[in-house]
Amino acid sequence: MPLRQPESMDECVYFTRRTNPTGTIVAWVFRAQCPACNKGLMGKPIDKKGKVLKKSPNYICKECKHEAEKEAYEDTLIVNIDYVCPHCGSHAECQVPFKRIKARILDEATGKKKNCDVIRFPCAACKTDVDIIKTKTAGR
Numbered sequence: 001m002p003l004r005q006p007e008s009m010d011e012c013v014y015f016t017r018r019t020n021p022t023g024t025i026v027a028w029v030f031r032a033q034c035p036a037c038n039k040g041l042m043g044k045p046i047d048k049k050g051k052v053l054k055k056s057p058n059y060i061c062k063e064c065k066h067e068a069e070k071e072a073y074e075d076t077l078i079v080n081i082d083y084v085c086p087h088c089g090s091h092a093e094c095q096v097p098f099k100r101i102k103a104r105i106l107d108e109a110t111g112k113k114k115n116c117d118v119i120r121f122p123c124a125a126c127k128t129d130v131d132i133i134k135t136k137t138a139g140r
Helices: 070-074
Strands: 012-020 023-030 058-061 067-069 078-084 091-097 101-106 113-122 129-133
Touching: 023 129, 058 070, 067 070, 078 113, 091 113, 101 129
Parallel strands: none
Antiparallel strands: 012 023, 023 078, 058 067, 078 091, 101 113, 113 129
16 A cells, blocks of 8 residues: 655655765655644644744643653554655565664765664565665754
8 A cells, every 4th residue: 555645745754855876765754743733743743833843852732731751652643654765676565663763874074984763664575775864954
């Protein structure tokens, strides 16, 4: 069954579209319903001016004001991934837990290895690990 695509960014906690010469990755994480009221969606708090507080350590329900810590909330989320494998070129979809791990990768710009946070999943066809690297501008 194909994955449900988000209709707007308001539905997502995380969305990224990555391309390279040999493959593409589109990944998104839908907001979860509030565990307290089951009516509202959890999201980052909003200040009095209407700006989202991106660096807040909590998520909050807009309906009942229930708060959840960032780590506990994000551990319950699932990443939906639509990709073309950069190794074998096959197209597939998958779902994995929204957990970033520390990995050592090669920085193509400098040619040196560095530690990065990645979401890692295996390709359905060739079983090679594919990484979605966290960049400074990606994520909310």
